[in-house]
Amino acid sequence: MSTKVDKPWxxxxxxxxxxxxxxxKLFKMNLTKGQTGLSVAFDLPTxxxxxxxxxxxxxxxxxxGVPISNLKDMNKLFQDLPLGKMNTSMTINSxxxxxxxxxxxxxxxxxxxxxxxxxxxxxxxxxxxxSRGTYIFPPKESIKLxxxxxxxxxxxxxxxxxxxxxxxxxxxxGATPVQxxxxxxxxxxxxxxxxxxxxxxxxxxxxxxxxRISFFVNAGIRFIEELCKMKTFTEMWDEICQERYGxxxxxxxxxxxxxxxxxxxxxxxxxxxNVARIITEMLAVTLSKNARARAVQLPGWNEALGLPRPWxxxxxxxxxxxxxxxxxxxxxxDIFEGSIVIEEKVKNLxxxxxxxxxxxxxxxxxxxxxxxxxxxxxxxxxxxxxxxDIETKSKKIIGVNCFEETEVSPLTxxxxxxxxxxxxxxxxxxxxxxxxxxxxxxxxxxxxxxxKSAVKNSENxxxxxxxxxxxGVTTGEWAGALRELFGEYRPxxxxxxxxxxxxxxxxxxxxxVKLANKKLGRPIRVLIGKPGLDGHSNxxxxxxxxxxxxxxxxxxxxIRLTPEEIVSTIEQEDVDLVGLSILSGSHLSIVPRIIELMxxxxxxxxxxxxxxxxxxxxxxxxxxAGIKEVYTPKDFSLNKIMEDFAKIVSENN
Numbered sequence: 001m002s003t004k005v006d007k008p009w010x011x012x013x014x015x016x017x018x019x020x021x022x023x024x025k026l027f028k029m030n031l032t033k034g035q036t037g038l039s040v041a042f043d044l045p046t047x048x049x050x051x052x053x054x055x056x057x058x059x060x061x062x063x064x065g066v067p068i069s070n071l072k073d074m075n076k077l078f079q080d081l082p083l084g085k086m087n088t089s090m091t092i093n094s095x096x097x098x099x100x101x102x103x104x105x106x107x108x109x110x111x112x113x114x115x116x117x118x119x120x121x122x123x124x125x126x127x128x129x130x131s132r133g134t135y136i137f138p139p140k141e142s143i144k145l146x147x148x149x150x151x152x153x154x155x156x157x158x159x160x161x162x163x164x165x166x167x168x169x170x171x172x173x174g175a176t177p178v179q180x181x182x183x184x185x186x187x188x189x190x191x192x193x194x195x196x197x198x199x200x201x202x203x204x205x206x207x208x209x210x211x212r213i214s215f216f217v218n219a220g221i222r223f224i225e226e227l228c229k230m231k232t233f234t235e236m237w238d239e240i241c242q243e244r245y246g247x248x249x250x251x252x253x254x255x256x257x258x259x260x261x262x263x264x265x266x267x268x269x270x271x272x273x274n275v276a277r278i279i280t281e282m283l284a285v286t287l288s289k290n291a292r293a294r295a296v297q298l299p300g301w302n303e304a305l306g307l308p309r310p311w312x313x314x315x316x317x318x319x320x321x322x323x324x325x326x327x328x329x330x331x332x333x334d335i336f337e338g339s340i341v342i343e344e345k346v347k348n349l350x351x352x353x354x355x356x357x358x359x360x361x362x363x364x365x366x367x368x369x370x371x372x373x374x375x376x377x378x379x380x381x382x383x384x385x386x387x388x389d390i391e392t393k394s395k396k397i398i399g400v401n402c403f404e405e406t407e408v409s410p411l412t413x414x415x416x417x418x419x420x421x422x423x424x425x426x427x428x429x430x431x432x433x434x435x436x437x438x439x440x441x442x443x444x445x446x447x448x449x450x451x452k453s454a455v456k457n458s459e460n461x462x463x464x465x466x467x468x469x470x471x472g473v474t475t476g477e478w479a480g481a482l483r484e485l486f487g488e489y490r491p492x493x494x495x496x497x498x499x500x501x502x503x504x505x506x507x508x509x510x511x512x513v514k515l516a517n518k519k520l521g522r523p524i525r526v527l528i529g530k531p532g533l534d535g536h537s538n539x540x541x542x543x544x545x546x547x548x549x550x551x552x553x554x555x556x557x558x559i560r561l562t563p564e565e566i567v568s569t570i571e572q573e574d575v576d577l578v579g580l581s582i583l584s585g586s587h588l589s590i591v592p593r594i595i596e597l598m599x600x601x602x603x604x605x606x607x608x609x610x611x612x613x614x615x616x617x618x619x620x621x622x623x624x625a626g627i628k629e630v631y632t633p634k635d636f637s638l639n640k641i642m643e644d645f646a647k648i649v650s651e652n653n
C-alpha cells in the first residue's frame with residue numbers, strides 16, 4: 001500500500017534585476033529548474049513611485065530588483081508566461097495598487113480573465129514605516145489604498161491575496177519573536193478593521209475577505225523558538241479570526257503564510273557557513289505539518305556580499321527540493337504533536353504576544369502606536385541589544401566573533417556576486433524617455449485627472465488605476481498624482497532611545513570620545529545620512545544610537561535624502577563627520593555626487609565615511625575618491641567604529 005504524501009509547499013526564489021527582459025529570462029530559467037511560483041523583486045524607484053529617468057532614481061535602476069515603469073515593461077516581464085496558471089508573489093507596498101493594476105491590464109491584454117489570477121501583493125505598509133522604508137504616503141491614506149485593493153479583489157480577483165502582512169522585515173529590524181507576532185497581527189487587525197468599517201463588504205461575506213489575508217514570516221536561526229513562533233502565529237490567528245471577526249469556517253481562519261528565512265543572520269565572514277544557517281532555518285517552517293509554510297523562498301548563501309547569481313539561487317532552490325522530494329517529511333502528521341517542550345514555549349509566546357497586542361489596542365491601534373514612535377523605538381532597542389550581544393560575544397556568531405580562523409573559501413576566490421550592467425540601465429532610461437515622447441499626452445492627462453477625481457471622491461482607486469495602466473501612464477506619474485493629493489510622510493526614526501549598554505569596552509570607548517570632544521571644545525557632531533532610495537535603515541539607526549550613547553551629537557533625519565539635502569544639512573549643522581549608509585548598491589553613483597557638492601560648498605575638508613554592502617573593489621574606488629573609511633557587514637564592532645570616528649575627527653582638527 002502506498003503512503004499518502006502531502007503536496008509540497010510552493011517553491012520560490014526572490015528574483016528580478018536590470019530590465020524586464022533580463023528578469024523574464026531569469027523567471028523562465030528558474031521555472032525550468034523546478035521552481036513552482038514566482039516572487040518578483042522590484043527596484044527601489046518602482047517601489048517608491050519614481051520612473052527610471054527621475055533624478056532620485058540615479059544609481060538605483062535595476063539594482064535590487066526589476067524596474068517597471070509602465071504596461072509595456074509589465075508585458076515584457078511576463079512575456080510567454082501563463083498568467084492564468086502562475087502563482088505570482090510581488091514584493092511591493094506603497095505602489096502595490098499600481099503594480100496590481102499593471103498586472104491586471106497585462107493579463108487582460110493577453111486574454112486572461114481577472115478571476116483566473118493567483119498570487120499575492122505584499123502590501124503591508126505599516127511595516128514599511130517600521131523597517132523596510134519604501135513608504136510614500138501617510139498611514140491613513142495608505143491604508144485606504146490597501147482597503148480599496150482588498151475590496152476590489154474580493155469582487156473581481158477572488159484568488160488573489162491583496163494583502164500579505166509581512167513580519168519578515170520586523171525581525172530584520174531587530175524584533176523579538178513576541179514583537180514579530182504582536183506587531184504583525186496588530187497590523188492585520190488594523191487593516192481588517194478598516195475594511196469592515198467601510199461597509200462595502202456584506203457581513204455574510206466578510207469571512208471570505210479574512211480568508212484572503214496572508215502573511216510573510218521570517219525564520220531565524222533559533223530553531224525551536226522559530227518553530228514555536230510559527231505554531232503561535234497559527235493558533236493566535238485562528239483565535240483572532242473567530243473571536244474578533246466571528247469567522248466560523250476553519251478554512252477562512254487558516255494562517256496562510258510564506259516565508260523567507262533570515263537575512264539578518266547571514267555573514268560576510270566565512271559566507272559558506274550561511275548554507276548551514278539557511279537549511280536550519282528552512283526546517284523551522286517545514287517540519288511541523290500544522291504550522292507549515294505554504295510557500296518558501298531562500299536567500300542566496302552570498303547575499304551578505306551582494307546580489308546572488310542564478311547559480312546561487314539554484315542552489316537555494318535545491319535545498320528545498322531535497323527536503324520535499326528525497327526525505328519522508330511529507331508522509332507524516334505533525335511530528336511535534338504532544339511535545340511538552342513545544343506546547344510550553346507556544347503558551348509563553350502566546351501570553352506575551354497577547355499582552356503586547358493589548359498594549360497597542362489601548363494606544364488606539366497600530367497606526368497610533370506607529371505615529372507615537374512606540375513600535376519603532378521597540379525595534380531599535382531590540383536590535384541595539386542584539387548588536388551589543390554580538391559585540392560582547394554573549395551571542396556567538398560562527399566566523400564573526402568566534403572561530404574566526406579559516407581557510408580560503410574556494411567559493412569566493414572569484415567575485416561571487418552578480419553585477420548590473422550600467423549600459424543596460426542606460427538603455428532602460430533612454431527607452432522610457434522615448435516611450436513618453438510617443439504617447440498622446442492629452443489622454444495621459446485625462447486619465448490622471450480621473451485618478452485624482454476618484455481619490456477626492458473617495459472612490460475605489462483600482463478601476464481607474466487599471467485604465468491609467470492601459471492608457472500608458474507611468475509609475476512615476478501615478479504616484480506623482482497621489483503625492484499631490486496625499487503629500488509624503490516621515491515616520492519617527494526611533495533613535496532617541498537610551499540604549500543602556502554598559503561594560504568595560506563601551507566605557508573605554510566613551511573615554512576615547514570624551515578626549516576627542518575635549519580637544520574639539522564641544523561634542524563631536526556627526527551627520528548620519530541615508531542618500532538614495534534605499535530604505536533599509538537598521539545600520540544607520542544603530543550607528544546613530546551608539547554614537548549618541550558614547551557622547552557624540554548626532555543629526556539623523558531618516559531615509560531617502562537627496563545628495564543636495566545631505567549637503568544642505570552639513571552646511572546648516574556645521575558637522576565634523578559625515579556618515580553615509582547605502583545598501584542598495586548605488587554607492588558608486590551617489591557618493592561621488594555628494595563629494596562634488598561638498599567640494600562646491602567649501603566642505604572639502606569634512607571627512608566622509610561610508611557603510612553598506614560594498615565589494616572590496618568598490619571600497620578601494622571610494623577611498624581613492626576621498627572617503628576616509630568604508631564599513632561593511634564584516635565590521636560588527638560598533639565601539640571600534642565609534643573610536644574610528646573620534647580618531648578621524650581629531651586628526652582633522
